Amino acid sequence: MSWYLTLPLVIPFITAIAAFLLRNGAYGRWVSVAGSTAALGAAIALMVVVLDQGVLADQMGQWAAPFGITLVADLLSAVMVLITAITGLAVAIYAIGDVAARHERHGYHALFQILLAGVTGAFLTGDLFNLYVWFEVMLIASFGLLILNGDREQIEGGVKYVALNLISTILFLTGIGLLYGMTGTLNFADLAVKVDLIEDKGMLTVVAMMFMVAFGVKAAVFPLFFWLPAAYHTPSFSVSAVFAGLLTKVGVYALIRMFTLVFDHDVGYTHTVLLWVACLTMVTGVLGAAAQSDFRKILSFHIISQIGYMILGLALMTPLAIVGAVFYLVHHIIVKANLFLVAGISRQLTGGTDVYKIGGLYKSSPLLAVLFLIPAFSLAGFPPLSGFWAKYIIVKATLDIEMWFVAFIALAVGLMTIYSMTKIWAEAFWKDHPDGRDPALSGLANRAPLLIPVAALALLTMVIGLMPEPFVIFAERAANQLLDPTTYITVVLGEPS
Amino acid sequence: MEQLLSILIGVLVAASVYLMMGRNLLRFLFGLILLSNAANLTIFVAGRLTPGAPPLVPDGLDAPVGPVANALPQALVLTAIVIGFGLFAFALILAVRAYYSLGTLDTDDMRVAEPKDQA
Numbered sequence: 165m166s167w168y169l170t171l172p173l174v175i176p177f178i179t180a181i182a183a184f185l186l187r188n189g190a191y192g193r194w195v196s197v198a199g200s201t202a203a204l205g206a207a208i209a210l211m212v213v214v215l216d217q218g219v220l221a222d223q224m225g226q227w228a229a230p231f232g233i234t235l236v237a238d239l240l241s242a243v244m245v246l247i248t249a250i251t252g253l254a255v256a257i258y259a260i261g262d263v264a265a266r267h268e269r270h271g272y273h274a275l276f277q278i279l280l281a282g283v284t285g286a287f288l289t290g291d292l293f294n295l296y297v298w299f300e301v302m303l304i305a306s307f308g309l310l311i312l313n314g315d316r317e318q319i320e321g322g323v324k325y326v327a328l329n330l331i332s333t334i335l336f337l338t339g340i341g342l343l344y345g346m347t348g349t350l351n352f353a354d355l356a357v358k359v360d361l362i363e364d365k366g367m368l369t370v371v372a373m374m375f376m377v378a379f380g381v382k383a384a385v386f387p388l389f390f391w392l393p394a395a396y397h398t399p400s401f402s403v404s405a406v407f408a409g410l411l412t413k414v415g416v417y418a419l420i421r422m423f424t425l426v427f428d429h430d431v432g433y434t435h436t437v438l439l440w441v442a443c444l445t446m447v448t449g450v451l452g453a454a455a456q457s458d459f460r461k462i463l464s465f466h467i468i469s470q471i472g473y474m475i476l477g478l479a480l481m482t483p484l485a486i487v488g489a490v491f492y493l494v495h496h497i498i499v500k501a502n503l504f505l506v507a508g509i510s511r512q513l514t515g516g517t518d519v520y521k522i523g524g525l526y527k528s529s530p531l532l533a534v535l536f537l538i539p540a541f542s543l544a545g546f547p548p549l550s551g552f553w554a555k556y557i558i559v560k561a562t563l564d565i566e567m568w569f570v571a572f573i574a575l576a577v578g579l580m581t582i583y584s585m586t587k588i589w590a591e592a593f594w595k596d597h598p599d600g601r602d603p604a605l606s607g608l609a610n611r612a613p614l615l616i617p618v619a620a621l622a623l624l625t626m627v628i629g630l631m632p633e634p635f636v637i638f639a640e641r642a643a644n645q646l647l648d649p650t651t652y653i654t655v656v657l658g659e660p661s
Numbered sequence: 662m663e664q665l666l667s668i669l670i671g672v673l674v675a676a677s678v679y680l681m682m683g684r685n686l687l688r689f690l691f692g693l694i695l696l697s698n699a700a701n702l703t704i705f706v707a708g709r710l711t712p713g714a715p716p717l718v719p720d721g722l723d724a725p726v727g728p729v730a731n732a733l734p735q736a737l738v739l740t741a742i743v744i745g746f747g748l749f750a751f752a753l754i755l756a757v758r759a760y761y762s763l764g765t766l767d768t769d770d771m772r773v774a775e776p777k778d779q780a
Contacts, residue, residue: 304751317773317774319763320759320763320773323768326751327693331681338703340737341705344737
C-alpha cells in the first residue's frame with residue numbers, strides 16, 4: 165500500500181476525530197492547525213513523488229484493478245490535493261480568529277477536516293462510485309458547516325443548497341448506474357478503454373449529458389448555479405472561504421476528468437455544449453455580480469463567472485486550452501479563498517458586509533487595502549499576478565483556433581470583473597465610513613491569525629505571477645497527461661498482457 | 662422483469678417530479694426520496710437481472726461454479742441507500758428547523774437571505 169496516496173486522506177480523518185473529542189476546550193483549533201500542517205506535508209510528499217514518476221496508483225485492499233477501488237494521482241490530482249492542503253491550512257489558521265467558541269463546541273473543526281478529507285478523496289479516487297461517496301462525504305460536512313450558527317439566513321440558504329445539491333447527487337448516481345450497465349465497470353481507466361467498445365454512441369452521449377448536468381450543478385455553471393449565491397454569503401467567513409475556494413472546483417475537476425478521460429467519443433457535441441455553457445456562465449456570473457452590493461454576494465457571483473473560464477478551457481479541448489484550465493483552477497482557488505478571507509476581516513473591522521454601508525478601510529488599514537488589491541487585481545487579470553497568466557493562456561487558446569467571439573467574451577468579462585472590484589474598492593475602502601467609524605486593524609484583538617493566511621495566499625499569487633514559467637510547464641505536463649491518458653491507463657490497470 | 666422495473670422507475674420519476682414542482686418543502690423532500698429510490702432501482706436493473714445462484718465461492722476454488730447473480734450492483738445500491746437515508750434524515754430535520762425559524766415551508770416565501778427589494 166502506498167502511503168503517499170493514503171496519508172493525505174487518513175490525516176484529515178484522524179484530525180477530525182481528535183478535534184471532535186477536544187471540541188470543548190481551546191485545543192480543537194490547534195489540533196486542526198496541526199492536522200492541516202501534516203496534511204500539507206503529505207500533499208507535498210505526494211507531489212514530489214508524482215513529479216518524479218508521472219502517475220501513481222494503488223489498489224485499496226489489494227483487489228486488483230478494475231475490481232477493487234483504485235486511488236490514482238496524476239499531476240492534476242496531485243496539484244489539486246496540494247492546493248487543497250494549502251487552502252485548508254490557511255483557513256484552519258484563519259479560523260482561530262474567526263470562529264466563535266460556540267461553533268467550536270458544535271464541532272466546527274471536525275466538520276471542517278471531514279470536508280477537506282472529502283475534497284481530497286474526490287481528487288485522488290480512480291473509481292466512479294468512490295467519487296460519488298467522496299462527494300457525499302464532502303456534501304454532508306458542508307451541510308453541517310453551512311448551518312452551524314442556525315440563524316434564519318443560514319437555514320434558508322441551507323435549504324436551497326441542500327435541495328439542489330441532492331438532486332445533482334441523484335442524477336450522478338443514475339448516470340453511474342447507466343454507465344455501469346453499458347460497460348460493466350466503474351474504474352476510470354477501465355471505463356476509458358471500455359467506452360470505445362460501446363456501439364450505441366448516442367446512448368453514451370445521453371449518459372455523458374447526465375454527468376455534465378450532475379457535475380455542472382456542483383461546479384455552479386449556467387443555468388444550474390442558483391444554489392450558490394443563495395447560500396455562500398450566509399455561513400461564517402472561514403467556511404465561505406473554503407467553500408468558495410474548493411467546493412465548486414471539485415465539480416470542475418470531475419468535469420475535466422470525465423470529459424477528457426471517459427467521454428471523449430463525441431467531442432463535437434459534448435464540448436460544443438460545454439462551450440456555450442462556459443460563455444453563458446462567464447457572462448451571467450459577472451452581470452449578477454454587478455447588481456449586488458453585499459461584499460460576499462459580489463464575490464459569490466464572481467466564482468460563477470470564473471468557473472466559466474475553466475469550463476471554457478475544457479470545452480476548447482486544445483492542448484493550450486487544457487493548460488489554461490489547469491492553471492486557472494489552481495490560481496482561482498488561491499485568489500478566491502483569499503478574497504473571502506479579506507471580506508471576513510473587513511466585516512470584523514467595519515461591522516457590515518453591505519459595501520454601501522461600510523467604508524474607510526483604506527485610510528485606517530492600508531495593509532488590508534493592499535492585501536485586498538492583490539487578489540482582486542489577480543482575479544481581474546492584471547499583470548504581473550497569477551490571474552493575468554491564467555486569462556492570457558485561455559484567451560490565447562481561443563485566438564489560436566480563431567474563435568474571435570469567444571475571445572471577446574472572455575476579455576469583456578475580465579473588464580466587467582474590474583468594474584465589480586473597483587466597486588468594492590471605492591465603497592468599502594476608499595470612501596469614509598458612513599457612521600464615522602475608524603476601522604483600524606490595531607483595534608482587532610486577534611489579528612495575527614487573520615492576517616497571516618491572507619498575506620501568505622497573496623504572496624502565493626504574486627509568486628505565480630512573477631515566476632509563471634515553472635507553473636506553466638507543470639500545467640503543460642498535466643494537460644499532456646489529460647489529453648493522452650495512456651500512462652494513466654497503464655499505471656492503473658497494469659501492463660497489457 | 663426488466664420492462665416491468667423500467668416502467669416502475671418511470672412512474673417513480675414522474676411522481677417525484679410532480680411532487681418536486683410544488684412549492685411546499687415537504688412535498689419536495691418526498692419527491693426527492695422517490696427520485697433517489699428510482700436511481701437505486703436504475704442501478705439494480707442496469708446490473709442485469711439474472712435468476713442465478715448466490716455468488717458464493719466453494720471451498721478450494723477461486724471462482725464460483727456456474728452462472729451466479731452479479732453482486733456488485735447490490736453492493737452499490739446498498740451503499741447508495743445508506744447514504745441517501747442519511748442525507749434525507751438531515752434534509753428532514755432541516756425542513757423542520759426551517760419551519761420553526763422561518764415560519765413557512767413555502768419556498769417562494771423564503772426570501773430572508775435574498776430579499777426581493779435588493780439591488
